[in-house]
Amino acid sequence: MLIAHSIADLRQALAPYRHPAFVPTMGNLHDGHIALVRQAKPLGDVTVASIFVNRLQFLPHEDFDSYPRTWEADCAQLQAAGCDVLFAPREADLYPEPQTFKVHPDPQLADMLEGHFRPGFFVGVSTVVMKLFACVLGQTGGTAVFGKKDYQQLLVIRHMVQQFALPIKVIAGETCRAADGLALSSRNGYLGLEERQEAVALSQALKRLAQQWWMANPAQRASLEPQALDALRARGWAPDYLTVRRRVDLMPATAEDAEGTLVVLGAARLGNTRLIDNLEF
Ligand code: PAF
Numbered sequence: 001m002l003i004a005h006s007i008a009d010l011r012q013a014l015a016p017y018r019h020p021a022f023v024p025t026m027g028n029l030h031d032g033h034i035a036l037v038r039q040a041k042p043l044g045d046v047t048v049a050s051i052f053v054n055r056l057q058f059l060p061h062e063d064f065d066s067y068p069r070t071w072e073a074d075c076a077q078l079q080a081a082g083c084d085v086l087f088a089p090r091e092a093d094l095y096p097e098p099q100t101f102k103v104h105p106d107p108q109l110a111d112m113l114e115g116h117f118r119p120g121f122f123v124g125v126s127t128v129v130m131k132l133f134a135c136v137l138g139q140t141g142g143t144a145v146f147g148k149k150d151y152q153q154l155l156v157i158r159h160m161v162q163q164f165a166l167p168i169k170v171i172a173g174e175t176c177r178a179a180d181g182l183a184l185s186s187r188n189g190y191l192g193l194e195e196r197q198e199a200v201a202l203s204q205a206l207k208r209l210a211q212q213w214w215m216a217n218p219a220q221r222a223s224l225e226p227q228a229l230d231a232l233r234a235r236g237w238a239p240d241y242l243t244v245r246r247r248v249d250l251m252p253a254t255a256e257d258a259e260g261t262l263v264v265l266g267a268a269r270l271g272n273t274r275l276i277d278n279l280e281f
Pocket residue numbers: 024025026052054057125128129150153
C-alpha cells in the first residue's frame with residue numbers, strides 16, 4: 001500500500017489510473033470501515049482510503065483533540081483489506097491556509113437532526129469531502145463509498161455531488177453491527193464496560209419504534225417518538241432525537257408514506273459518549 005501525505009504525491013500515485021474507488025475516513029478504523037474498503041475494491045481500478053481527522057466538523061467543545069488516532073493499526077487493517085493507496089494528509093497539507101471558502105449544504109437537509117444538534121457539522125463535512133474529492137477523484141472522477149451509519153451525511157454528500165455535477169458515483173455501504181446489534185463506531189471505544197452493555201438499547205429503541213409504526217394509527221404514531229425518548233431517558237440516556245423520517249429527504253414521515261420508504265434515526269448520549277444509529281424500514 002502506498003502512503004501519500006501530500007496532494008502532489010497522491011496525484012502522482014494516482015496518475016496511471018482512470019477510475020479510483022475512494023473511502024474517506026477519520027481513522028480509528030473498525031470492521032465497518034474495512035467493509036467499505038472491501039466494497040469499494042471491485043468498483044475501481046485502484047482503491048484509495050483517506051485518514052484525516054477534520055477539525056472543521058468538530059464544535060469547540062467536541063472531541064477533536066481526544067479523537068482516537070491509531071495510525072499503525074489503521075495502516076495494517078487497510079493493507080490487509082487490499083487498499084492500494086492511503087491518503088493521509090497533515091493539517092498543513094489539506095489546509096495550508098485558513099479554509100475561508102466553504103461548502104454550505106442546503107439548510108433544509110443539513111440544519112435538522114445532526115445539523116441541529118451539531119451546528120456547522122455539515123459545512124465542515126461537505127467542505128472536507130469536496131476537498132478530498134478534488135484531491136483523490138479530481139483528475140478522473142470515480143466512485144466514493146460512504147456508510148449508511150451516517151445516514152444524513154450520506155444524503156448531504158449525494159446532494160452535493162448532484163448539485164455540483166461532480167463526476168462521482170456515490171455508493172452506500174450497510175451499517176456493520178456487533179453481535180448484540182450495536183452499530184460499529186469509532187466512538188464506541190469511549191464506552192465503559194457497563195455503558196457498552198447498555199449501548200445496544202439505542203438500536204433496540206429504533207427497532208421497536210419501526211415495528212410499532214406500522215401497528216399504530218396516525219393518532220397513535222404521534223406519541224411513539226416521545227414515548228421512545230422517555231424510555232431511553234428512564235435508562236439513563238440523554239437522547240437528542242429518535243424520529244421516523246422519509247428516506248428520500250429526511251422530512252417527517254406522513255400517513256401516505258409506504259413501507260420500505262422510511263428510516264428511523266436516533267442520536268443519544270450515554271455518559272460522555274454520543275452515539276447515532278438508524279434503521280431503514
Ligand atoms: O464519516 C466520516 O468519517 C467523516 O465525516 C468524513 C466523511 C471522513 C469526513 O471527514
